[in-house]
Amino acid sequence: MWQILCVVALCGLHSVQCVQLTPSQAVFTKPQGSTLQVNCSSKYSIEWKKTSGPNQGLPIREPTVATVNGANDNMSTLTLHNLEPTDSGNYRCMDDKDGDGVFLLQVLTVTHQEVQYEHLKDVMLEFVIEGHDNTEFTYKWKKGDLSVADIKVEGKQAYVEHENGSLEIKHPPRSFAGEYTCVVTYMEGAEARRIEIPVKYYATPKVIPFDKSKNLVQDEVLVIECRVLGYPKPKVTWYKEEKPIMEGEDNRYKFLTADTYNGEPMENAKLQLDSVDFDDGGKYICKATYLEKWPQFNSTQEILVRVKDKLAALWPFLGIVAEVVILCTIIFIYEKKRNKDAAEDEDPNQDGAAPEKKSEGVRHRGSANNPRA
Numbered sequence: 001m002w003q004i005l006c007v008v009a010l011c012g013l014h015s016v017q018c019v020q021l022t023p024s025q026a027v028f029t030k031p032q033g034s035t036l037q038v039n040c041s042s043k044y045s046i047e048w049k050k051t052s053g054p055n056q057g058l059p060i061r062e063p064t065v066a067t068v069n070g071a072n073d074n075m076s077t078l079t080l081h082n083l084e085p086t087d088s089g090n091y092r093c094m095d096d097k098d099g100d101g102v103f104l105l106q107v108l109t110v111t112h113q114e115v116q117y118e119h120l121k122d123v124m125l126e127f128v129i130e131g132h133d134n135t136e137f138t139y140k141w142k143k144g145d146l147s148v149a150d151i152k153v154e155g156k157q158a159y160v161e162h163e164n165g166s167l168e169i170k171h172p173p174r175s176f177a178g179e180y181t182c183v184v185t186y187m188e189g190a191e192a193r194r195i196e197i198p199v200k201y202y203a204t205p206k207v208i209p210f211d212k213s214k215n216l217v218q219d220e221v222l223v224i225e226c227r228v229l230g231y232p233k234p235k236v237t238w239y240k241e242e243k244p245i246m247e248g249e250d251n252r253y254k255f256l257t258a259d260t261y262n263g264e265p266m267e268n269a270k271l272q273l274d275s276v277d278f279d280d281g282g283k284y285i286c287k288a289t290y291l292e293k294w295p296q297f298n299s300t301q302e303i304l305v306r307v308k309d310k311l312a313a314l315w316p317f318l319g320i321v322a323e324v325v326i327l328c329t330i331i332f333i334y335e336k337k338r339n340k341d342a343a344e345d346e347d348p349n350q351d352g353a354a355p356e357k358k359s360e361g362v363r364h365r366g367s368a369n370n371p372r373a
């Protein structure tokens, strides 16, 4: 209050510099993409200038200044939307009586807010601060809600956080793709400030290979599970042969959600078919797509399902039984025939030839009997 009264009083004297900035900070620290707004007021006409940094001396980019002629004061609002590294630098608001107000804008920037995954290729998410003054920053990277310092692969640290804020990822598996956040903290006067900058690490969809075939017996339940990687989250669809399977088709196919997206829930990740029949055998395909970003990339895996007869296990046994039956029948018929032959051999009408092998006996008997016939 005192200050305002004082300013009003002094401004009346015409000889005193009288420009008021709101907020009245010497340094603004803003993340790229955010908005800066500063109001400048004076009794006199106002002009904004950039006095250092990129584009210095050039007119401040649009949309920028809106001047309001108030009852007592002129006020000009500087608004910079979607801040870029080139917006960093010193700004000055001055009136035509040599009054001025200055501030420094530093823009926190990552070199890439979007990174594309390449198989096992090292990645450096670099941090750059444009218009850096003496502010000390500390950086902490997170993947989702997890601090990267807590993420280990086979017991080893998977990430390197450099002091300059850069995040190094060595030989990343595809599962490392996702949403990262750099949390930047610093002091502004006596106040601790915190800025979060998101970085998207994109990866095309991929279905993790699964079994190539599966054997089922009629009436069993078919469950196929599809594990998927990629960021953003792909969409899973199922095909039988080349035909898409629709949910509720014949009310037989069920699509279930399972934690198959890097341990997180994935819709349609499981295809279930209660009580399979012969017709259900064939090639099933799981397809992962992310049409919004990459219509040309999709990943598929297929599995061949064979459905066997319920009695299939019984067939070999039945085969053996049949064989035994046939064998017994043959033996039985044969035995019967032999008994009959033997009975004929003992016929009293026969001459008392010495017992011989049966087949020969038959032949000899024929020839022997011939003369008598």
Ligand SMILES: *[C@@H]1O[C@H](CO)[C@@H](O)[C@H](O)[C@H]1NC(C)=O
Residues within 6 Å of the ligand: 022, 023, 037, 038, 039, 077
């Ligand atoms: C600047 O002034 C406008 C109009 O009075 C007001 O809506 C806005 O909140 C002010 N901005 C700041 C940063 O003080």
Ligand SMILES: *[C@@H]1O[C@H](CO)[C@@H](O)[C@H](O)[C@H]1NC(C)=O
Residues within 6 Å of the ligand: 042, 043, 044, 045, 046, 069, 070, 071, 072, 073, 074
């Ligand atoms: C506001 O600025 C204009 C010039 O842009 C000046 O003519 C006018 O006197 C100023 N208004 C006040 C209230 O001082």
Ligand SMILES: *[C@@H]1O[C@H](CO)[C@@H](O)[C@H](O)[C@H]1NC(C)=O
Residues within 6 Å of the ligand: 126, 127, 128, 162, 163, 164, 165, 166
């Ligand atoms: C940050 O530090 C790392 C490791 O020293 C270095 O490789 C990288 O180039 C640095 N990045 C910047 C933007 O200075």
Ligand SMILES: *[C@@H]1O[C@H](CO)[C@@H](O)[C@H](O)[C@H]1NC(C)=O
Residues within 6 Å of the ligand: 289, 295, 296, 297, 298
């Ligand atoms: C991916 O799917 C789209 C539409 O379904 C298709 O046009 C495209 O050829 C597919 N690409 C690959 C690599 O399979």
